[in-house]
Amino acid sequence: MKTIGILGLGSMGKIIAKDLAETYNRKVIYLARDVNSVKNLAKKNNAEIRYADVSKPKTLAKAFKNIDVVIHAVHHEFNLNVMKACLKSKTNYIDLGGLYHYTKKQLKLNKQFKKNNLTAILGIGASPGITNVMAKYASRFLNKIESIEIKIGFKDFSTYKQISPLSASYSIQTILEEFSWKPAIFVNGKIKFVEPISGREEYNFPEPIGMQKPQYTIHSEIATLPYTLKAKNVSFKIAFDDEFVDKIKMLKENGFISDEKIKIGEDEFNIKEVSAEILKKLPKTIPEKINQCEIIRVIVSSENKKIIMDAKISGETIDKDTGVPPSIIAQMIVDGKITNKGVFPPESIILEEDFFKELAKRRIYIYQNNKKIN
Amino acid sequence: METKNKKFDFVVLGATGEEGNISSKDLLESGYSVLLCGRNKSRVKNLLEYKKAKFAYVDLNNVKKTASILKSSGAKIAVNCAELRMNINAMKACLISGLHYLDLGGLQKMTIQQYKFDKNFKKRKLTALLGCGSTPGISNIMVAYAVDKMDFVEHIEVGFAWDSNIKKFILPYSIESIVHELTTDPIVLDNGKFKKTKACSFEGALKFKGVEKQNTYCIVHSEVFTFKKYFEKKGLKFVHYKAGFPEHSFRVLDMLIKLGFGSKEPIKINGINLRPIDFTREVLKKIARPKNYKETEDIWIKVYGKSDGKPKKIEMDCVVKTLKGWENYGSNINTGMSISIMAQMLNKNLIKKEGITAPEEAVPSAPFFRELNKRKIFVYENDKKIN
Numbered sequence: 079m080k081t082i083g084i085l086g087l088g089s090m091g092k093i094i095a096k097d098l099a100e101t102y103n104r105k106v107i108y109l110a111r112d113v114n115s116v117k118n119l120a121k122k123n124n125a126e127i128r129y130a131d132v133s134k135p136k137t138l139a140k141a142f143k144n145i146d147v148v149i150h151a152v153h154h155e156f157n158l159n160v161m162k163a164c165l166k167s168k169t170n171y172i173d174l175g176g177l178y179h180y181t182k183k184q185l186k187l188n189k190q191f192k193k194n195n196l197t198a199i200l201g202i203g204a205s206p207g208i209t210n211v212m213a214k215y216a217s218r219f220l221n222k223i224e225s226i227e228i229k230i231g232f233k234d235f236s237t238y239k240q241i242s243p244l245s246a247s248y249s250i251q252t253i254l255e256e257f258s259w260k261p262a263i264f265v266n267g268k269i270k271f272v273e274p275i276s277g278r279e280e281y282n283f284p285e286p287i288g289m290q291k292p293q294y295t296i297h298s299e300i301a302t303l304p305y306t307l308k309a310k311n312v313s314f315k316i317a318f319d320d321e322f323v324d325k326i327k328m329l330k331e332n333g334f335i336s337d338e339k340i341k342i343g344e345d346e347f348n349i350k351e352v353s354a355e356i357l358k359k360l361p362k363t364i365p366e367k368i369n370q371c372e373i374i375r376v377i378v379s380s381e382n383k384k385i386i387m388d389a390k391i392s393g394e395t396i397d398k399d400t401g402v403p404p405s406i407i408a409q410m411i412v413d414g415k416i417t418n419k420g421v422f423p424p425e426s427i428i429l430e431e432d433f434f435k436e437l438a439k440r441r442i443y444i445y446q447n448n449k450k451i452n
Numbered sequence: 453m454e455t456k457n458k459k460f461d462f463v464v465l466g467a468t469g470e471e472g473n474i475s476s477k478d479l480l481e482s483g484y485s486v487l488l489c490g491r492n493k494s495r496v497k498n499l500l501e502y503k504k505a506k507f508a509y510v511d512l513n514n515v516k517k518t519a520s521i522l523k524s525s526g527a528k529i530a531v532n533c534a535e536l537r538m539n540i541n542a543m544k545a546c547l548i549s550g551l552h553y554l555d556l557g558g559l560q561k562m563t564i565q566q567y568k569f570d571k572n573f574k575k576r577k578l579t580a581l582l583g584c585g586s587t588p589g590i591s592n593i594m595v596a597y598a599v600d601k602m603d604f605v606e607h608i609e610v611g612f613a614w615d616s617n618i619k620k621f622i623l624p625y626s627i628e629s630i631v632h633e634l635t636t637d638p639i640v641l642d643n644g645k646f647k648k649t650k651a652c653s654f655e656g657a658l659k660f661k662g663v664e665k666q667n668t669y670c671i672v673h674s675e676v677f678t679f680k681k682y683f684e685k686k687g688l689k690f691v692h693y694k695a696g697f698p699e700h701s702f703r704v705l706d707m708l709i710k711l712g713f714g715s716k717e718p719i720k721i722n723g724i725n726l727r728p729i730d731f732t733r734e735v736l737k738k739i740a741r742p743k744n745y746k747e748t749e750d751i752w753i754k755v756y757g758k759s760d761g762k763p764k765k766i767e768m769d770c771v772v773k774t775l776k777g778w779e780n781y782g783s784n785i786n787t788g789m790s791i792s793i794m795a796q797m798l799n800k801n802l803i804k805k806e807g808i809t810a811p812e813e814a815v816p817s818a819p820f821f822r823e824l825n826k827r828k829i830f831v832y833e834n835d836k837k838i839n
Contacts, residue, residue, distance in 0.1 A: 244711055332735070334735055340734050347724075347726065352721055355719055357712065359712055
């Protein structure tokens with residue numbers, strides 16, 4: 079029996095678990111540090127539970143035993159540890175991205191995965207993930223790629239019972255990193271690092287999103303697309319609302335998302351880590367009716383041609399477009415639809431049409447120059 | 453501790469904080485010897501350059517040990533500049549060791565608790581002067597000065613407003629006090645009765661002397677309590693405290709509080725309990741004042757009443773600007789310098805009241821204003837400089 083493991087049952091892990099419960103009728107194992115906290119979910123979804131703690135790499139290989147693919151849904155700082163454990167336990171590996179720097183390090187494990195006859199796919203959520211596959215799809219219509227521009231816009235039409243003072247659609251730790259690490263952009267064939275929160279300018283997304291202000295953000299697409307698709311220029315921008323940016327900017331400007339250590343009494347703490355923990359304790363947003371819309375736009379251009387690819391999700395929670403792809407790809411691996419061995423970014427290994435077809439089944443639609451193609 | 457054979461004129465508790473540092477420097481500059489008490493010697497390095505200064509490790513959580521250090525210091529007066537939650541402990545240590553006591557205020561709840569020690573201080577023939585900074589402190593003395601000119605007083609408004617030439621966030625004063633002030637529902641005196649109102653409720657935009665028009669907010673402050681105590685007999689029925697922050701500062705403070713950085717509820721970080729507010733204080737301390745950064749603060753009062761049967765209104769302002777040689781402290785010097793002046797007045801027997809008292813009752817205004825003038829802190833009555 080082919081088995082898929084989900085490592086980490088946080089907000090993304092739970093979406094992956096839901097998709098697997100709905101679409102995969104073989105064995106699923108939840109790998110969690112706090113086993114009790116996932117008991118109800120496992121019972122509901124008929125999944126098995128195993129103890130696994132990413133901060134204790136030695137325990138991981140044992141936990142991965144007899145699992146065919148592990149989907150790593152814990153924070154990206156653990157990506158390398160989890161990959162190394164997969165090499166030991168002979169398990170295929172999938173993750174949600176490595177925020178450029180981790181991805182670069184992860185790609186270096188290619189030979190070892192190949193040697194062990196294993197597949198590792200890095201960054202297969204919405205972005206990175208759907209973005210990379212859309213860029214690959216567009217590239218087939220162009221001879222020489224001049225630029226790839228990725229822009230993400232989002233609008234929330236939900237009603238809420240309670241709104242958190244800092245509502246974030248993904249991990250607060252990742253957001254603090256994105257707002258403090260210098261974003262990489264690929265300009266005229268060279269990597270350049272720019273200031274965090276820079277490049278923020280108005281951009282009109284298709285309705286119902288409309289005008290937004292995407293900004294440069296460190297992302298792993300820049301670590302692979304310039305090389306895999308031989309693009310001369312690659313950039314990534316994501317839009318956050320003004321109020322959200324103001325709050326994170328305030329924290330940044332006043333030293334709260336620094337990577338420095340600070341002494342308080344006799345103890346020393348990492349500033350960013352403490353800030354993230356404080357923000358995690360804020361009252362949570364409690365939805366009444368979720369109605370969100372996200373458009374992930376990839377503009378791929380050659381000298382005389384431009385292809386605009388959009389992935390659109392609307393009327394539900396946009397987190398789904400990050401949680402669904404790893405479930406689809408894990409199933410493709412266990413079903414023998416993805417067979418290449420080594421470490422790959424999504425654009426180098428995923429068959430675009432098959433992937434888009436699976437996305438459409440989950441109401442995530444792909445558009446090429448405004449025309450739906452899945 | 454090197455205090456065995458050394459007699460100090462003053463002990464400063466919490467000398468390691470900004471206000472403690474200012475008051476200690478003022479006392480040392482005035483020629484007195486000072487025992488600097490706190491938990492982190494590195495924070496008084498600048499003061500230890502003075503020959504008459506020494507450091508002693510003091511943790512105010514330990515009252516007995518603090519009392520023993522106070523006693524062996526040989527000083528007659530303790531100046532408490534520590535966080536206000538330590539006020540009771542500091543007072544107890546003074547009672548045990550027999551020292552007079554001054555502090556920077558206890559907002560409302562702490563001040564009420566502190567007054568319960570009145571008999572204990574009287575019994576020991578000691579003075580405990582509460583709220584001796586800028587506000588409470590200068591504000592109270594200005595109010596007493598104005599009230600003294602009236603036969604009948606009905607309404608007092610009091611507050612502060614400050615701004616800087618460079619709009620960069622610099623922690624204006626103790627983050628612990630700020631969080632308390634902006635999140636605690638304050639008491640106002642309304643028609644002779646204490647009435648609770650909403651924390652940080654908007655009180656309108658006002659003009660100030662030396663500071664541009666600013667939004668003001670009703671916050672918890674001890675003046676509301678002490679003014680009723682001392683001026684009720686003159687007919688006082690209304691007291692409102694109004695804090696003015698420049699927009700660039702208020703925005704940061706408000707966001708930090710809303711984002712949980714002012715919380716006192718410990719969180720676990722790698723197995724260690726940490727109060728977010730302690731973390732916030734240390735992070736904000738790292739922000740240095742930029743070059744050429746200058747502040748101006750106006751401590752203001754408006755007293756409405758009657759004199760000779762006619763309505764009378766007295767407006768007073770105490771204006772301080774960043775001073776040469778004191779640039780690192782911005783406009784906060786008016787707090788640390790005021791407590792130093794009052795401690796020196798107590799030392800010279802210009803303040804005689806025993807038991808728990810407040811500046812509006814115990815501190816004569818004329819010599820106090822004169823001392824402010826020596827420090828380039830100017831007092832105005834209806835726009836006319838009076839010191």
